[in-house]
Amino acid sequence: MENLDEIASITSRRPAHCLGTVSSIVVQPAGQDPKLDVDLHDGTGRLALVWLGRQSIAGIEPGARLEVEGFVGLRGRKRIMYNPRYTIHGAKDDGQ
Numbered sequence: 001m002e003n004l005d006e007i008a009s010i011t012s013r014r015p016a017h018c019l020g021t022v023s024s025i026v027v028q029p030a031g032q033d034p035k036l037d038v039d040l041h042d043g044t045g046r047l048a049l050v051w052l053g054r055q056s057i058a059g060i061e062p063g064a065r066l067e068v069e070g071f072v073g074l075r076g077r078k079r080i081m082y083n084p085r086y087t088i089h090g091a092k093d094d095g096q
Contacts, residue, residue, distance in 0.1 A: 004067075008044035012074045016081065018042060019067045019089070027055050040066055047072070048080040057086075065089035 005016045020042035028035045038049040038060060049068060051057065060066065070084035 006044040007040070007042045007047045007079065010045075010047070010072050010079055012072060012079075014072060015070065016047075016072045017067075017069045018047060019065065020047065022060060022062050022064045022066055024062060025060070036060075038066075040068065045079070048075070048078055049084055049086075050080060050082050052083060059088040060086075 003017060004019050007018055007020065010016045010018070018040065020040040022038055023041050023046070024039040026037040034053050034055045036051040036054045036056060038051075040047045040049055047068075049066075065088070067087040067089060068081060068084040069086075070081045072079050072081050074080065
């Protein structure tokens with residue numbers, strides 16, 4: 001886990017590599033295109049993660065430690081990463 005970016009320091013239109021904790025998950029209601037929205041925080045800021053075409057990913061749940069990599073954009077003032085590559089490191093309190 002070298003060269004991790006703090007979420008607060010990430011600017012738009014560049015690749016980023018972050019490690020944080022999942023704080024919330026939102027799934028689109030039935031009848032809409034599948035989309036999984038995850039809120040990731042690292043103590044410096046929050047990053048919205050969006051997987052298009054997915055309604056769930058095994059192991060991604062509130063409290064999970066997640067390492068993500070991808071390009072960051074802005075939606076309003078919110079940092080957002082679409083379809084990031086990810087590694088699940090387990091729950092925040094399991095010592096990982």
